[in-house]
Amino acid sequence: MDRPVAATRKPRRASKSKDLGSEARLMALAENRIAIEGVAPEIDGGRFAIKRTEGEPLVVSADIFSDGHDEIAAAVVYGPADTETWSETPLTFVANDRWSAEIVFDTPGPYRFSIVAWRDLYATWRDEATKKRDAGKLTDLELTEARELVKNAATSGRGSKADQKAVAKLHDKLEKLSVKGDADGQYDLMQAAATVALLQAAGHRTHQSRYPIDVPVWVDRTAAAFSAWYELMPRSQSGDVNRHGTFDDVIKRLPDIQEMGFDVLYFPPIHPIGSTNRKGKNNSLTPGPDDPGSPYAIGSDEGGHDAIHPELGTFEDFARLVEAAKQHGLEIALDFAIQCSPDHPWIKQHPDWFDWRPDGTIKFAENPPKKYEDIVNVHFYRGALPSIWYELRDIVLFWLDKGVRIFRVDNPHTKPFPFWEWMIAEVRKVDPGVVFLAEAFTRPKVMKRLGKVGYNQSYSYFTWRNAKAELTEYLTELTQTEAAEYMRPNFFVNTPDINPLYLQVSGRPGFRTRLALAATLAGNYGVYSGFELCEFLPVPGKEEYLNSEKYEIRAFDWKGEGNIRDDIAFFNRLRRSEKALQDFRSLAFYNFFNDSILYYGKRTADLSSFLLFAVTLDPHAPQGGQFEVPLWEFGLPDDGSVKVEDMVTGQSFAWNGKVQHWWMNPYDRPYAVFKISR
């Protein structure tokens, strides 16, 4: 029989390596021996930043593994974006090749993290040596290998000078023990905690591999994630429908607003209002001579987005208001509505920012066949690119100069996403603490995209989620899915544009219910003035307010009978005192065996602030039943006990056993709040 041997094969290496692929590709692939994948959180492959607030923990996790059985180690590396500064925190093994670590960024701004992993030859040695020793098979060979490992650490280029000195000393010690034939001594020294730490700091990182993406993180000031908004129309603050309110009138209202415990005081546009095609009362097309027009019809010969409507006051008045608000614990938020009345100065100054029709007329905003003839929209492309991008950025910077650091943006989904991404980043270069709230009541993916491109907060569908199943599903999506990494809801109970059907028929109990939900389910929530008075009169058949302040000056008795100012103050106090309410993601729904009662918990990771909320969604009839106390969150059995504080009454008691009972009359109080502890 012939003997077929290797010689029958023509060697290919020399001849074919060039034909078949570049050695560069081989070497590039070889550099990342360790697989690092499934990195979380990460949005769209690192295209967009995840969001955190200053001091808020960020748990980074990833699947990390290598071929074979050698030990590996890994670390998250992180630091400010656009710098060469990298800190490092070890990742620890969780299970099933998953590793994780917690990092924190202390000040607002842009950051990024990535992951490195390497084969830890020293850990492999320790593991194998222990097994061999336990089996009585540890020989001098393994100890010689250990001495070589230590010796090699000197060439790692890692660790401090002191570390490298310690390495040399360690090697000496091992050599001496070896000369003495002291195997146990060498083994013990190699396994010592100090040696582990020293070689972690100064040892080689064999085959260190790096995750190719620097995952961007945007760190906000706390107010971006935790704030209570109060919205009012300055012109309605005079207390007299015949007198246009002023900034000074608003200053007089600050103690009231502070008493309710709000953080942010937000105004719809305060700019000059156009007169061409002005709207009259209740959105009519036939205004009277004294009708003030919609503040969203921005711009007249008195100025545009960088001017103040003269009847409200001067820039000096505005500055005084900003300062007075600060004295009352309130921050002013302005509306940024990129739309123009036909009288806006831009139309003459920058015709290329607008759409013109073949007959030379300007194109009004429209939703065919409807036309909105008091408003024209700017164009962001063609002749307006990039000039209007700069102009709009500069308007935000202008108001920033005036002390405004929070902007509620009107209809951002009708302006290009790239504009927002660029503009928000630009403004943040000047002040990373500027907060943008997106008023985008539109399709879910569009709303999410605005969060991705940089918006700090987003209006939500909360206003239309009333039933238990709806609220549970929607809040689970907002707080427990990837969206929570980049989109923070701001739960407005009402707005000048939305008089919710639920509140039109719920009476006062429904207002208290919706307040309780908004204030406790979201980190950010908001109230449009009138809500505290249970204002509900609609334009018949519509979710709009009758005699809306958008088209006329109104006057209110801010402390009128039946107001729910006490409830508002209660929840705002609770939000400030309980850390559990300061992170919208710390939410869990629990079982209340009644479909009219939403029952949920908010808790800090250490359970030191653990609140339970039962809110009846039925504003008309008493509701109650059995519910489950989440004893398991404390590791307690079903017959365990927790201490309870009723946060409304201040009473303290205990719940013994998992199943308890509660009953609520909505006319009395449609919510209950309990703080529980072990």
Add this chain to the structure above:
Amino acid sequence: MDRPVAATRKPRRASKSKDLGSEARLMALAENRIAIEGVAPEIDGGRFAIKRTEGEPLVVSADIFSDGHDEIAAAVVYGPADTETWSETPLTFVANDRWSAEIVFDTPGPYRFSIVAWRDLYATWRDEATKKRDAGKLTDLELTEARELVKNAATSGRGSKADQKAVAKLHDKLEKLSVKGDADGQYDLMQAAATVALLQAAGHRTHQSRYPIDVPVWVDRTAAAFSAWYELMPRSQSGDVNRHGTFDDVIKRLPDIQEMGFDVLYFPPIHPIGSTNRKGKNNSLTPGPDDPGSPYAIGSDEGGHDAIHPELGTFEDFARLVEAAKQHGLEIALDFAIQCSPDHPWIKQHPDWFDWRPDGTIKFAENPPKKYEDIVNVHFYRGALPSIWYELRDIVLFWLDKGVRIFRVDNPHTKPFPFWEWMIAEVRKVDPGVVFLAEAFTRPKVMKRLGKVGYNQSYSYFTWRNAKAELTEYLTELTQTEAAEYMRPNFFVNTPDINPLYLQVSGRPGFRTRLALAATLAGNYGVYSGFELCEFLPVPGKEEYLNSEKYEIRAFDWKGEGNIRDDIAFFNRLRRSEKALQDFRSLAFYNFFNDSILYYGKRTADLSSFLLFAVTLDPHAPQGGQFEVPLWEFGLPDDGSVKVEDMVTGQSFAWNGKVQHWWMNPYDRPYAVFKISR
């Protein structure tokens, strides 16, 4: 009152634009006005290819949307990798901003796809014009805008010359109608199907945006996803334990194997076997002088991985075997086991490919405290990088030259992932039809990573999934999650290394059950010879075969009593005749109200091949009960009827109503197969 106007604002544009950010960034962002995200399928941001086979549909989907309300359009662009060739298929709107399209690649090789989207001004015009016309508000202005749209199409640079001529002609016609004052004529012409098609082909694509990732697709020949493997040890094919089998003996067995209907005939290593530290019968350390050794102890002075064990035959014999197999509808698969006996020629020729200990001895494979002294492993880094990478690639290319296009790779998870990624890509440059099967019985993420880096097929946990819940959960993971895009299981019922506990105690019924499951649940499945004889004798207490062929020559009566060759032939025939069985992902589990019966359907998208399988998992006692006929898959009500063909008996009948009944005695037949149609 002072009049605060724009003049009070210092213009920032000129002075600050440079400080605040580069215009380049603005313009780059502006280029992608349309959001394209959530592209599927896509693995790790395009880092790894998704897999399809030649002619298999690939459904691409993505979330695509723009700001505002204008109409958009989108297309998937695709073509062979590393070329400038791009085809285009329109994406169609599905729901909730999701779009999708189906594309197909006809020949094996590397491809990629991406997505483009643009604002379709013409569609927007049509939509708005229709609404205005329906409201009686269509004016000559809209028609003038339409004529301008058409006129502008001439500058699009798109469409054929004929298209551009047609555009000019269309514009002329519109102008003439306009001169005549024929509004209806213009409107109708703009809405005509031919105009829609023409402007789609030749109109402007306003703000065309492109998804930044070219998503890689690897297209395999069909055998990569659909194959039935038969594994045998050539040396046991002589029929006489005292005579070493040869390739010619294997040739004699081909008709038998063809009769059972297999596609692939796979051999464990056929290379020279080392004698140093050779293993004896039943893996003993004390071999007799005639013991042949494990074929996995590769290499002796007769050669290494590119040589044939002399007692099997010559390269000429091997060539004859490859050709004879082809004549019998069988393709030869070889084992690629990167490990060496201590006698492998490489050890002297390439000492830098191995690990050496401080005392100058070679490091054996070990799993401390165990040592495997008949095997040493190569090193892929240090002095072996890149030389052994080339050598190993060249060994695969060597056997490819000998007509072998399928490789079962031994323990790939103990070799670096980058090596596989590089090597598989290199081999595919020579022949994109080469198939690699990963024998990685290891942790789930490691197994998946091997699929990602290029393996066409993967061994699985199927061998250890016996209960209904286990099988349902595992098959759902394999067929319905992202893993199905890159990992194709090959369900081996047994292997030389695995004598499953289930089969050790199930008797013949259990063999038929496991065959039925493997052959119908996976596109690829395999049988190690002896299975058809219901061989089950274990090393006591282990999942290993007693008197394993790995350590001795065996002889079998291949048509002995109690064999299940008819069952094997039945399932292999069924697999070839029914398209539903050729895609492992076309699986759905249905309700059989008995936890011992796994009941599932496999179907083509058009339902022309729709099979139902009921397999009893209890090999000891009869089982039966009620089950649900998936009438809903045909859009039928619960009292509807389907035609049924019993694929085992050939009987035809009908099922009237959703709930039916079946009973199986495992000693008679532990499975039922029904083909249903409307």
